Amino acid sequence: MAGNENKYVTDAVDSTWITPLGPYVNRFEKLLDGFLGVDNVVALSAGTAAVHLALDILGVGKGDEVICQSMTFAASANPIVYLGGSPVFVDSEADTWNMDPALLREAIEARIAATSRKPKAIIVVHLYGMPAKMNEIMAVAQEYGIPVVEDAAEAIGSEYCGRKCGTIGRFGILSFNGNKMITTSGGGALVCPDEASAKRALFLATQARENRPYYYHESIGYNYRLSNVSAAIGCAQMEVLPDRIARRRAIHDIYVELLRDNANVTVQCNPSSDFDSNYWLSTILLKGSSPVTADRLRELLAEHKIETRLLWRPMHMQPIYADAPAYLNGVSERLFDHGLCLPSSTTHSDEQIRRVAQLINEYTA
Numbered sequence: 001m002a003g004n005e006n007k008y009v010t011d012a013v014d015s016t017w018i019t020p021l022g023p024y025v026n027r028f029e030k031l032l033d034g035f036l037g038v039d040n041v042v043a044l045s046a047g048t049a050a051v052h053l054a055l056d057i058l059g060v061g062k063g064d065e066v067i068c069q070s071m072t073f074a075a076s077a078n079p080i081v082y083l084g085g086s087p088v089f090v091d092s093e094a095d096t097w098n099m100d101p102a103l104l105r106e107a108i109e110a111r112i113a114a115t116s117r118k119p120k121a122i123i124v125v126h127l128y129g130m131p132a133k134m135n136e137i138m139a140v141a142q143e144y145g146i147p148v149v150e151d152a153a154e155a156i157g158s159e160y161c162g163r164k165c166g167t168i169g170r171f172g173i174l175s176f177n178g179n180k181m182i183t184t185s186g187g188g189a190l191v192c193p194d195e196a197s198a199k200r201a202l203f204l205a206t207q208a209r210e211n212r213p214y215y216y217h218e219s220i221g222y223n224y225r226l227s228n229v230s231a232a233i234g235c236a237q238m239e240v241l242p243d244r245i246a247r248r249r250a251i252h253d254i255y256v257e258l259l260r261d262n263a264n265v266t267v268q269c270n271p272s273s274d275f276d277s278n279y280w281l282s283t284i285l286l287k288g289s290s291p292v293t294a295d296r297l298r299e300l301l302a303e304h305k306i307e308t309r310l311l312w313r314p315m316h317m318q319p320i321y322a323d324a325p326a327y328l329n330g331v332s333e334r335l336f337d338h339g340l341c342l343p344s345s346t347t348h349s350d351e352q353i354r355r356v357a358q359l360i361n362e363y364t365a
């Protein structure tokens with residue numbers, strides 16, 4: 001928590017605006033608009049809901065294929081299935097760990113050959129805050145006329161070529177779940193390209209009720225609007241967002257410095273000055289020469305009460321998506337085998353981060 005949450009939540013409760021609309025929802029959206037430099041952010045109950053609405057507005061329906069980065073959290077892909085569509089997974093490239101633009105092109109060509117239809121959308125993810133290679137991905141997407149949904153759930157504040165992640169594709173999605181850069185306890189947002197699509201998102205998020213004196217529905221709607229109480233928390237969190245991002249980057253700097261001389265560990269870093277990750281999580285890859293595997297290192301650190309996690313297990317390796325078409329190059333499987341997410345919370349002291357790095361050096365030297 002940042003400081004003003006209690007004050008704003010109390011104010012929201014006192015005002016009796018505790019429903020999924022109200023002054024704090026509007027204010028939170030304005031703050032997000034201002035931060036991202038856009039005009040049409042819609043606050044929702046979850047990042048997953050934002051992915052779902054983006055795909056719905058893009059017309060994804062029964063039998064449609066949607067391309068999705070394989071290396072991600074299931075919430076990037078599941079909404080394709082909610083809408084009756086089928087995911088097609090694309091592997092990552094080694095620089096950013098995000099969608100490989102060359103493989104994206106291959107996948108589109110292969111799907112057109114197999115189904116005589118274009119995939120309906122492309123979902124690209126900025127994993128752990130690291131921007132994907134958006135210039136290359138947008139060029140391929142534009143060549144085929146396929147809209148891009150940017151899953152920036154982990155990447156609020158990250159920039160690519162000076163542009164904020166979440167504002168580059170047709171739609172962007174943000175998450176304010178408890179584990180993300182800032183939280184509303186649970187919540188998300190859809191970054192829309194224009195007022196018409198923002199209106200559509202708002203309409204669908206509030207049960208798709210037509211403007212009549214009785215309840216009348218021409219579309220299937222959802223109950224996805226953010227509550228005013230959650231938005232009050234979000235408004236307080238927005239006050240500290242720049243500090244939070246600066247702190248995550250400072251934590252990453254400490255890891256880089258202390259692990260620099262370790263030949264068996266690579267800290268994931270911006271591949272060039274085009275990329276400016278928020279470093280939501282600092283992550284490492286262990287080389288084959290490391291005396292311990294990533295999972296063994298996780299166990300050893302756990303003995304010191306230090307929690308680390310393996311990287312996201314790619315979607316094409318999930319039982320639920322075993323039958324989905326997947327265009328692979330081995331990168332995401334290698335990342336899953338050798339990668340680890342390190343403690344990155346802004347509440348950790350420099351001292352604590354140094355201790356984690358020192359233990360990693362001891363176990364992997």
Ligand SMILES: *Cc1c(COP(=O)(O)O)cnc(C)c1O
Nearest residue numbers: 046047048073075076153175177
């Ligand atoms: C957290 C997350 C989501 C989903 O956001 P929720 O707010 O938890 O629904 C989607 N995609 C990615 C990559 C995430 O990390």
